[in-house]
Amino acid sequence: MASVTFRDETAMGRELGAFSLPGLPERISARELVRLRVREAVARHNAAPSHHFRGLVKPGDAEIDLTVDPVVSFVKLVPLVGG
Template identity: 40%
Template sequence: MIGIVDETTAGREQSAWHLEIFEERLSLREVIRRRVFQEVAEHNARRSGPFRGLVQPSETERALNGPGRYEHRPVDPQRQYERAVEAFGRNGFIVLVDDRQVDDLDTQVDLRTGSEITFLRLVPLVGG
């Protein structure tokens, strides 16, 4: 069982949750894929509430839906995974595995029971 923590530079976004990973070594790319596919599966099974995942809808999608408007729609896990990989590539978030930054998607990370993976979303500075 691996702990997943989402943070921004302002602090934790939500409480930690767990991801079942049985391998001792995986590429960061595969860790991200498993995380995204699990959160999409949970969202699609819940059938209510907005999607809260590693990557969120684009500004255009939010504008089309309007503020406060929400209709549950199934989320495509492959599309969300591709968006997560793109976000990582443009420094939308960094990943820490047991407090060690991993900066390449193909890096093999060592995982053990109790490992914690932190996804730190980087928020652009206003005016900078």
């Protein structure tokens, strides 16, 4: 089994927070890794709610009406050469 450390950073590389998840398989898909990261962040927030949420996805009951505009856009982040 493997362990992974998730670290949140600013664009300049300053660490905002980190946590580890032990007991993961030695190979895992990126989709599953993101799913675990979001699930763990929400669980940690729910266990000790605070006014400031630092996770990827803020828990809530918001819904999106896909009948109005069924287009969902994602921003692809591309690493810069040398940076």
